[in-house]
Amino acid sequence: DAGVIQSPRHEVTEMGQEVTLRCKPISGHNSLFWYRQTMMRGLELLIYFNNNVPIDDSGMPEDRFSAKMPNASFSTLKIQPSEPRDSAVYFCASSLDLGQVDYGYTFGSGTRLTVV
Amino acid sequence: GQNIDQPTEMTATEGAIVQINCTYQTSGFNGLFWYQQHAGEAPTFLSYNVLDGLEEKGRFSSFLSRSKGYSYLLLKELQMKDSASYLCAVRDPTGGFKTIFGAGTRLFVKA
Numbered sequence: 053d054a055g056v057i058q059s060p061r062h063e064v065t066e067m068g069q070e071v072t073l074r075c076k077p078i079s080g081h082n083s084l085f086w087y088r089q090t091m092m093r094g095l096e097l098l099i100y101f102n103n104n105v106p107i108d109d110s111g112m113p114e115d116r117f118s119a120k121m122p123n124a125s126f127s128t129l130k131i132q133p134s135e136p137r138d139s140a141v142y143f144c145a146s147s148l149d150l151g152q153v154d155y156g157y158t159f160g161s162g163t164r165l166t167v168v
Numbered sequence: 169g170q171n172i173d174q175p176t177e178m179t180a181t182e183g184a185i186v187q188i189n190c191t192y193q194t195s196g197f198n199g200l201f202w203y204q205q206h207a208g209e210a211p212t213f214l215s216y217n218v219l220d221g222l223e224e225k226g227r228f229s230s231f232l233s234r235s236k237g238y239s240y241l242l243l244k245e246l247q248m249k250d251s252a253s254y255l256c257a258v259r260d261p262t263g264g265f266k267t268i269f270g271a272g273t274r275l276f277v278k279a
Binding site for chain 2: 085161
């Protein structure tokens with residue numbers, strides 16, 4: 053199993069540009085999570101999907117952020133327009149949620165985003 | 169509100185035992201996780217507690233007291249490779265089973 057695959061690993065973009073982060077969860081997992089990690093705020097949950105349906109997007113900072121999961125094997129997180137304060141490491145994680153999780157989430161390697 | 173507290177940093181000696189504490193206050197509770205995160209890498213799952221008591225897994229053990237909102241991670245026979253951040257996380261079923269992470273404890277293991 054290749055694990056959770058994220059792309060790109062690094063992204064440097066100019067303020068105002070659109071950024072799209074991609075994630076392929078582990079095959080068979082039914083829950084997918086997008087987290088953002090910074091030194092100041094730690095790991096913050098942005099949004100999560102269960103069976104491709106967004107369940108909670110209360111962590112999405114503002115309307116500039118949007119996420120989609122068109123099928124069970126792919127999700128995107130889009131920032132438009134990007135701002136310097138969006139600079140962070142963005143992690144995607146997946147899990148098999150059967151009502152009682154006892155093996156936690158599997159995280160992807162993350163995308164380090166720098167907005168200049 | 170939701171709050172997860174753990175010490176910012178700890179230092180311990182190779183071969184020793186270290187205990188990392190975590191206290192939490194969340195709207196609901198459906199399990200507590202510990203993750204390890206090496207610098208520049210993704211978090212990796214270490215343990216899960218949903219009932220009170222101690223769960224042992226090799227050199228690592230995790231304890232939970234739901235009535236006290238308290239957990240600890242115990243690392244025995246410390247090795248240099250254990251230098252990492254340790255994240256306490258609580259699964260909150262309120263509003264859909266999301267997992268909230270603490271800020272993490274950076275552990276430095278010295279020779």
